[in-house]
Amino acid sequence: MRDLVALMLGAMLLKQVLGEYGMAHVSDMEKNNGKDYCISFNPDWAHLPQDLNKASRLQIHEMTTSVLCSPSEVPAGGFTNRIPMVLRGNCTFYEKVKLAQINGARGLLIVSQETLSPPFGNKSQYEEIDIPVALLSYTDMVEIRKTFSQVKLVALYAPNEPFLDYNMVIIFLMAVGTVAVGGYWAGSRDIKKRYMKHKRDDGAEKQDEEMVDVTPIMIVIFVVMCCSMLVLLYYFYDYLVYLIIVIFCLASSIGLYSCLCPFVRRIPWGKCRIPENNLPYFHKRPQVRMLLLSVSCVVIAVIWGVCRNEDQWAWVLQDTLGIAFCLYMLKTIRLPTFKACTLLLGALFVYDVFFVFVTPRFTKSGESIMVEVAAGPSYSSTHEKLPMVIKVPKLNTSPLALCDRTFSLLGFGDILVPGLLVAYCHRFDIQMHSSQIYFVACTIAYGIGLLVTFVALTVMQMGQPALLYLVPCTLLTSLGVALWRRELAAFWTGSGFVKEIVQPPLVKGSITCTHPPDVPVEEQPANKEPLSTEATNQSEEPPSGDQEP
Template sequence: MAVLARLLVGLALIAQVTCEYGMVHVIAEPGNGKGKDYCILYNSQWAHLPPGLGKASLLQLQDQTTSVLCSQSDVPSGGFNNRIPMVMRGNCTFYEKVKLAQMNGARGLLVVSREKLVPPGGNKTQYDEIGIPVALLSYKDMLDICKTFGHSVRVALYAPKEPVLDYNMVIIFIMAVGTVAVGGYWAGSQDVKKRFMKHKRDDGTEKHDDETVDVTPIMIGVFVVMCCSMLVLLYYFYDHLVYMIITIFCLASSTSLYSCLYPCIKRLPFGKCRVPDNNLPYFHKRPQIRMLLLAIFCITVSIIWGVFRNEDQWAWVLQDALGIAFCLYMLKTIRLPTFKACTLLLLVLFIYDVFFVFITPFLTKSGNSIMVEVAAGPSDSTTHEKLPMVLKVPRLNSSPLALCDRPFSLLGFGDILVPGLLVAYCHRFDIQVQSSRVYFVACTIAYGIGLLITFVALAWMQRGQPALLYLVPCTVITSFVIALWRKELRMFWTGSGFADPNKEWINPTLQADQLSDPPVSLEKTADASEPLSSAPSDSEPANQDNKDQPHQEIGEAHQTR
């Protein structure tokens, strides 16, 4: 399960992307009656559409839906003569269709698709040859045009500008920062609890917590190689691998949801009865009824998402819930033991993110970024599936593009997990040095600032951004400066000793309790020849069981200090 989880984390390192939607305004040929807008999907690399209806040319639409416009025989005798032909999709490439239309005098091309709309793609050379726009129109909208306006209509193609920032950015920001804050706090608290229970001599508590995985430099290298390999494989074999990724996500997210809800269900006062004795696999340990019901619930949620994942109206809510649970689970499970390991991981993934977004367009034939291509789904994909390793929220503005299948704003899980591991480390270090969570709070705020900078860069450049380009410097530099300011850089860099499993662990909660009473020094007590058993040892919790410990054993604990 750990290997699959790491694979999903690698696939989560993707950028934020959007689709290119436009509008076709239709009015009846005789008269200037009220028109109607329909959604189209276009590729601006063929030709740009004007930003407003007032700047668009109103041209006659020529209905050629009885043909697919793949050969000269499909062109009417008089050509298209400054009109926009409407043809069916299929039998040849978009380039062949639009080239024929342009050669025969068309001013644009509408391709009717019975399938899900995809941006009409081509390569850089083909884009340079074409000077007219080409767009896809759904078959349903084509039927509505014919029914409402007949076959003699005029149309205008345009692409209204979306607002620079959408309200969905606020939702994504809250989900991302909230997940990082909660995950980092939970991971640090769980780590302290595990270490304290490990050093307790009276170990009679129930053990359910998942084991953590300490990340080593070798693991970081292997992980990055896996990320690169999987991304390239998806670029070339997307249709063959996308269903495997969806299946893995369903399995991992259901396990993660169970792990996140377990502490809450465990507190319920009912459902504690257990399954009767049996020899069935996974049931022979007689799990509690409430935990069995929780497992069924988590699996059901995952299956519902898997079946209805392409329902854009509501499936994104389930995907985000499962994604947040997955991120929280990974932040709790994966542990970076030192700031040195944190810096190494974040810097390597920083280079990885920038390379696959900004450098790979110079290495691919299409001139597209490998990461953005995989994140959005290749335009020539036959499955039209999307990778689920993102938080997604639909556009919430009220522009004319609301008629379209609303484009989503996306944020990859990797943009949450990678900085989140540093936030979790900061919380553990806070507890170790009792710094009132200054590292944790500062790093979380730095993450939020980095995410805001990412959104500003996205709005300014109007293209997918490698979020780690902004998140890594903000979080790493902030953590470094705080450690330098507090003169704890050496301890922060090496982990202050809690990276060493053999070092004695001090429970800060108990220590704070001890300080509430008049302080009693062990050295002073020894000098006064008072019984050492009256003062709790710093190496273990002060509880009733300490009274049963031999005097010699506590004295030895004092001597080892």
């Protein structure tokens, strides 16, 4: 199940909303001080100026006890050159704004106690209205009443967001760093395990060495499960999202423990073990330092689970847990051949493109299933978000940052899937003594593919399936290096390390030291016996067929 969840999201997504966000700059009549408040508006009703200095400052006509659904609610004299502020409900947006426009209003602010969603209507209604209509949150309305005097001015405007955001740099460094470190670590541990298999290790360390080889049948089953799970999330999001959150907490705590374990083992303190007992897990008598590490990892995951919606800082914990989870999965899952790499990346390439670009043709909202699930469906009553993404908030200084702390998201699948190929390249480098050329080339190709994804995201201003760019970059680069070095056959089949390295058979029996050549046999100590002919023959090359064994 953890594998399914880890690779379920494969799109580079930017949170999208229907309509647009704008700002309502409120100030006093007597004073020059003012403050911006977030509004949600539909540009199909009327456009807002992009610059505050070009926006008209108009008086607010407060009617927060009215819903403005009938002419009887219009005050004597109407709303000449003012912007009424009314409550949401009882009639359509069109009926409210039509009534306000007829009575001389220059705009309309609708106070909503629900999530800000842009006002909507049909095409013919849009053509009749030429004043802006926007939604303002109830909390902001209460603050405006407390902060400003009875006579308040408001200017509605919609500033442009910066073309690029610095959070893209942070996501790029985290993604490329995770792929490089995870691929290098996984490849090194795999080779070490194969060559050191005949040695005995501590039980806990042996568990760290466990790996899962991916077969073609497993890949097919996995992709089918991914498709099924994504569709189920689309239709039953409010029920399954909590299951995904719990799974993420458990899996990420295990991943964090696995990543920190090698460092904690270097600490010289806490090596003593707990007393003998019959409790589950504790009957193995773990070391105190490892027990404290386990508790710490679980506590961190629980803190994130409880405070996951704190947008100010919870994303840091989520990214930390997510990176640790990705490193753990790269160390655990192994693609044994380039053929398996091609099959997995190709299948998920089709999966990613289909659910981002094709599914909008089948959904009622016209949004892709991938975008809806990853960013949180607009129809969700829980407003929960799936945690299987790396997320970084926008770092620009635009006033629109007040509206919604929007995040740029990168699915774990966009790290794990190419990362498995990078790990394979590193293992092949070690086996072929090729100075890590495959590993370095594949890692650089991943970085280039991610940059291309960012460019496409910025130009198209819509969610992009990152595997659309990452898979060709990494696969073709690895294939090109193999062709250039004339190692395609070995690279395709993984020959040299697909089969376990066969160790020479060990000879059982007592082995005694031979006497120096210049010392007679009879002068050896009494408790030592000369090496027998049989033992000597066993330690030498096998005899030929015409000799006696």
